[in-house]
Amino acid sequence: MSWQAYVDDHLVGTGKVSKAAILGKQGGVWAASSGYNLSQQEQDAVVKTAFAQPDQIRANGITLSGFKFMCIQANPDEVIGRKGERGVFLIPTTQAILVAEYDAPVSAGEANVIVTKLADYLKSVSY
Template identity: 55%
Template sequence: MSWQAYVDTNLVATGKVQKAAILGQAGGVWASSPGYTLSAEEQKAVIAAFADPVTAQSQGLRLAGQKFFTLSANDRSIYLKKAADGAVIVKTKQAILVTEYAAPIQAPEATPIVEGLADYLISVGY
């Protein structure tokens, strides 16, 4: 399966994730939903947030030009909020899944989708 198919089929097609991108931990966008563009600075900040979750917690993150506040951050997952919308970012062995959901979808609906795909990718070496 292509990386784009993971974005389209496993994330966006669920109806629980509005926008998604898969980043390589070494940098670069492997796949993204149409029109969802993370700047080079935003990509670097997402990657750096896993090395320094305390800074991510205090400063939040920007995704596609939108500022999100950090609800929680650790070395695997970062959960963000912006008004009624939110984002779930999960690190695998080689990739980082960056997803956004929009109201009326809530975190408990989107989070298992993203975490489940991350678990699968980890299980197959990614």
């Protein structure tokens, strides 16, 4: 299966995630939903800062595709952001980081289950 299929079918296709991307921990966008463009600076913040320097993310939030989220939680397993009716989850796997946004009326819990399930699967196959 292609990386794009994971974004299209297993994240956005569920109806619980509105936009998503899979970033490689070594850099680069492996796949992204249509129109979801992360600048190089935004990618670097996810890959190099979010999990290595969580205090910086907690203090400054995280900007993705030009939209700034306030950081709700940042730890080695997950970064959670929210602003208004939008939220985002950043979840690392062995070789990648899943970035998944959701919008109301989807709840954070509904979106989190979808993203965590895919992250657990990718970890189980060493990705």
